Amino acid sequence: MDPARHRSADARSAAEAPTSFEDVLATAYVPLQRYLLRRTDRTTAEDVLGDVLLVLWRRVDDIPADAVLPWCYAVARRCLANQIRAEGRRERLLRRLADEPAPVTEPADPRLLDALAGLGDTDREVLRLWAWEQLAPREIGTVLGISANAASIRLHRALGRLRALLGTRKDGDRGGHLLGQVPGGEEASR
Numbered sequence: 001m002d003p004a005r006h007r008s009a010d011a012r013s014a015a016e017a018p019t020s021f022e023d024v025l026a027t028a029y030v031p032l033q034r035y036l037l038r039r040t041d042r043t044t045a046e047d048v049l050g051d052v053l054l055v056l057w058r059r060v061d062d063i064p065a066d067a068v069l070p071w072c073y074a075v076a077r078r079c080l081a082n083q084i085r086a087e088g089r090r091e092r093l094l095r096r097l098a099d100e101p102a103p104v105t106e107p108a109d110p111r112l113l114d115a116l117a118g119l120g121d122t123d124r125e126v127l128r129l130w131a132w133e134q135l136a137p138r139e140i141g142t143v144l145g146i147s148a149n150a151a152s153i154r155l156h157r158a159l160g161r162l163r164a165l166l167g168t169r170k171d172g173d174r175g176g177h178l179l180g181q182v183p184g185g186e187e188a189s190r
Contacts, residue, residue: 020060021056021057021060024056024060024063024068024072025053025056027068027069027072028056028068028069028072029053031069031072031073032049032052032072032073032076033045033049035073035076036048036049036052036076036080039080040080040083040084044080044083044087047083048076048079048080048083049076051079051082051083052072052075052076052079055075055079056072056075059075111166112166114165115162115165115166116162118165119158119161119162119165122154122158123154123157123158123161123162124158125144126140126144126151126154126155126158127155127158127159127162129143129144130155137151137152137155138151140154140155
């Protein structure tokens with residue numbers, strides 16, 4: 001092989017190879033856009049194209065001069081696969097969240113709100129963990145960083161204070177949540 005001829009072929013390919021991000025963009029933008037639009041919807045294609053261009057900008061020095069477009073297609077293929085996986089995760093999360101009951105943020109009874117406001121912060125937190133989050137005393141203890149026995153005592157005392165603030169109705173019914181039991185049928189004092 002003639003060395004002069006080999007050098008001129010190298011010089012030609014080096015001269016034709018993109019040397020900057022702008023050159024890569026000029027060479028690959030439209031082909032990448034078409035590549036993605038053939039594989040997904042327009043919105044996803046635009047999002048993935050943005051990801052691809054970010055990768056190309058960050059790795060412009062790694063792009064092989066003799067295979068710019070194939071290298072860009074490989075990046076687009078991987079970015080599209082990432083997008084598809086992410087969308088699958090989002091859909092699974094949405095299905096899981098749709099199956100969960102809606103969280104209760106505030107009780108509807110204004111008397112209970114007033115009574116809770118009349119309690120100290122610790123009593124309110126213990127009662128909320130028990131009634132709203134449906135935690136057992138040992139779980140309340142874990143949340144508060146105290147023993148299960150201490151949580152049970154705090155719960156018992158908080159329930160007593162809440163009962164005192166609420167009083168009883170004319171019909172003798174205390175109404176609402178059973179104040180003497182925790183979820184699962186356990187006594188509050190245990």
